[in-house]
Amino acid sequence: AQRVTQPEKLLSVFKGAPVELKCNYSYSGSPELFWYVQYSRQRLQLLLRHISRESIKGFTADLNKGETSFHLKKPFAQEEDSAMYYCALSKAAGNKLTFGGGTRVLVKP
């Protein structure tokens, strides 16, 4: 069975500092990895998908199959980045998602 682990429940950084959210997964096949974000009082929304390899709101994430990781990074955090971030895995495009425990990011002014 697949599993997604986000070791940090809370990350607190100052504005302008780099931020990295860790995500490790276990799955025997070739998964699709995603990062979802939930801002305060808003619904969950897709931030990044590993296949697209694009940067959204300054965030990037690289899939490292050797380390089975999909860490999310942003070089300069902004206050509006304060939110809950979830790493998720699916076996195939459009398939059901397995979520990690989530990491709350707090960007202090």
Place this chain on the structure above:
Amino acid sequence: GAVVSQHPSWVICKSGTSVKIECRSLDFQATTMFWYRQFPKQSLMLMATSNEGSKATYEQGVEKDKFLINHASLTLSTLTVTSAHPEDSSFYICSARPPGSYEQYFGPGTRLTVT
């Protein structure tokens, strides 16, 4: 963008009663919808995959007779919590996936409190 709504946004019911939660895709048709459950300060746990016109596929450990899922149309899936108990109190979230899309669009969630 694609919008998914849920109704009601919150509901309080008494133990032993049943409550129905609706999930609608407002501007697209969704052959597949997903139902998740989220406990306070915890992550989303998939309960079941709802396929239009067929029976839902439940995750291991989810009682299909307690959490009835109906996906009668391409824009509506319902989750009925039968004979609710206080331990069923939770945040229930649905998502919908347009045909041919990899992306799931999430509803705002429904908070259920069973007294």
